[in-house]
Amino acid sequence: MYRVLHIDSDTRSREATERMIDWTESGFSLQARAVPETEARSLSDLHSFSLVLINMNRSHSESFRLCEKIRHRSRVPIILLGGSNDFNLARQALIYQVSDYLPAPVKETDLLxxxxxxxxxxxxxxxxxxPPPLPLPLPSKRTRQPSIVEFVKxxxxxxxHRSITLKRISDDLHFNCAYLGQKFKHEENMSFNAYLLQQRMEKAKRLLEQTDMKIYEIASEVGYTETDWFYKKFKxxxxxxANEYRKQLFVTA
Structure with a gap:
């Protein structure tokens, strides 16, 4: 059973979070509760917890200060709950290597x-x-905060060259998949799937132009196991x- 430190300054929201799921059945135990006013005492024994759960309903800045203090001491996983649906907040969360950022209203399925x-x-x-992740340098006011979308790209x-889905990426980055999809579209003005297709096809074009690789080899190089499906998507x-595209290069050369 993994022990969870739950930090929430609001009694009502803290109790609602604790009632949201069956924690024991999920393999976690809420062994301690803390509010920001007692953070110094709570953070002194971080080594005894497997997860820190921070509710952001009242103060985003206070929650990120807590994350910063935790990261100076420990690589313990952190989940942020109840933040607003704001891309900049997700970027700040990434700086502190949080395991997940779940904006309000938090759904039971997303928390599980x-x-x-x-x-x-x-x-x-x-x-x-x-191995535990290496610590990232904490940002100064002059440091540009990295975007989660940059990590995705x-x-x-x-x-x-592999099979790629946003779900797989979000799992690897420990981010909520739906939220990550929204943020990607907000920043890139296209969906993740449209971006992925664009990158596959543009690379295929370069390979057709610059190499003598066979079509099935190019299909495999850009992540397609079925050549017929690659033909369809390329056209x-x-x-x-793809064959006409390559022939056209010789005609215009």
Whole structure:
């Protein structure tokens, strides 16, 4: 059973969170409760907890100050609950390597999924299969805060030859999938799936232009296991088939 430190200055919201799910059945136990006024005492024994749960309903800035203090001491997983649906807040959460950021209203299914993600991480750490993440440098006022979308785009570029879904990425980054999708569309003005298709097709174009790779090899290189499906998606994207695209290059050369 993993012990959880629950930090919430509002008694009513704290009790609502505790009643939201069956914590014991999920493998977690709310062994302690704390409010920001007693944070110094609460943070002195972080090593005895497996997860810190922070409710952000009252003060976002206070919650992030808590995250900063925790990260100076520990790599313990953190879940932030009840923040507003604001992209900048999600970026700040990423700075402190929180395991998940669940904006209000928090859904039972999202909280359960987040807890299961933390549980998998803890089990991997315990088995030696996953070392605790290295600490990120905490931001100064002049430091540009990285965007979670930048991490997603980097992930796509590095894994383009594989099967990629936003769900898989959100699990790896410990972020809520629906929220991550909203933030991606907000920043890039296109959905994640549209961006993924664009990156696959543009890379396929470059390979057709710059290499003599066979079509099925290019399809595999950009993440398609079925060549026929690649043919279909390429023609929809480019307006002509992959073979015609390559032939056209020789005609215009």
């Amino acid at each position: 999924a987040s807890l299961q993600g933390v549980k998998r991480e803890l089990e991997l750490r315990a088995s030696g299969g996953m 980097r992930y796509v570029q590095e894994e383009l 929809e994207y480019a307006g002509i088939s």
